[in-house]
Amino acid sequence: MSASDVEELELDLLLEAIHRRYAYDFRGYARASLRRRMWHRAVMERVETLSALQDRLLHDPAVMDRLLSDLSINVTEMFRDPSFHAALRARVFPALRTYPFVRAWVAGCSTGEEVLSLAIGLSEAGLLERTRIYATDMDADVVERARAGAFPLDRIQAYTQNYLRAGGREAFSSYYAVRATRAVFDPRLLRGVVFAQHNLATDSSFNEFQLVLCRNVMIYFGRALQDRVLALFTESLVRFGVLGLGRKESLAGSGVERRFEVLDGHEKLYRLAA
16 A cells, blocks of 8 residues: 555544544545645644544544634635625625515634625615524634624725725725724624534534525535535525525536526526526
8 A cells, every 4th residue: 555545544534533523524525625734733733644643633622623723714805706795786685675584694604704794785785684694614713703793903904995896885994993903893783693603514404595605615625515515505595595606616517506597607696496
């Protein structure tokens, strides 16, 4: 057995151990990205093999906490891809106005930038007061950070430019207060948000939604897990509900592709038709 074969076996056993010990299932994640992150954690824990990392993980839950942070995809910003948020305003929000009450799910919410972006857009459309946003992530620590609604002040200039390009109508500074080196957003924006831990790889649908956003999360999943997650979103959407994906994500080739119509192909917005 070659060294690469041994490494693959070690990785398989490590993922199985994580699943059985902690109930986190990363077995369907894209292999190359997963391998890099596991080796990063091995180096940080000062062990020389994935088998040694497995031993540490099984006997020290703190190591698992650190690995979970490595595996959580927290690269995000407010109004990321401004044209996507402009499309929400133009193509999705008018349809949401036809509902007496709206439920939206931001899956893989990370540290909350997408949640606040959606809340601001809904507020400016006059929809926030009758919308319940569910913000979920597999990492409980980032969910708590999202709940705080505060970000480093040095990011705000970029966020302001994104907001304006997304069609923002107000002075962006009216949405936050400066506290030392942090911009703390108006708590009213998050008053109707339910923050919760949810693992897309293992957990089930928990409500029906008019809007589901899961952007730049599935690019880290293998094909089988992508199909599982897309089926979960399909199950969770009401008829004519809208699914928003990231720029590099698509329904093409999935088992649910035929159930959706393309609302905006460039912005990866899809409407459940059947």
